Amino acid sequence: ICVNKKTIMKNKLLFLGALAALIAGCEKINEDPVFDTKPLIDLVAISADTLVEFQENLVLTISYQDGDGDLGTSDPDVNSIFVQDNRLEKPDEYYLPPLAPEEAKISIQGQLDLKLSPTFLLGNGSQETVEYTLYLFDRAGNQSNVLKTGPILVVRE
DSSP: OOOOHHHHHHHHHHHHHHHHHHHHHOOOOOOSOSSOSSOEEEEEEESOSEEETTTOOOEEEEEEEESSOOOSOSOTTOEEEEEEETTSSSOEEEEOOOSSOTTOOOOEEEEEEEEOOOOOOSSSSSEEEEOEEEEEBOTTOOBOOOEEOOOEEEEOO
16 A cells, blocks of 8 residues: 555644634533523513403513523422512512523523402592502522502502
């Protein structure tokens, strides 16, 4: 077998060049969160600006971002969304299922629809105005920013 030394050298150079290009093209996977690990929420939409007491549910569409994906929990006894009616002393609490696998540490973002319990009039009048304040906690105990709705009219049937 006759092998040309020039061909061997040429093949080695091509191989080394391809290997160098492959190594240069590799990138270290960045495991840092894309977003802050403190949840960030934003109010995208409100289903209505007038509600009939005891009959209609208000739906809030909320966008979220979380750097470590620990929003929600598989424990249905743990509520992580809090909605305060400005006419009442204590907020209503809502369950949020996990929005990513609980063992995963990944940045997540998306939207969710939060259906509030039907509201009611506190006084004897035929209508009242309510505003809601909303926030949530992640599994690490980080509180999100606070959202506020505009005024919503509640009317008697």
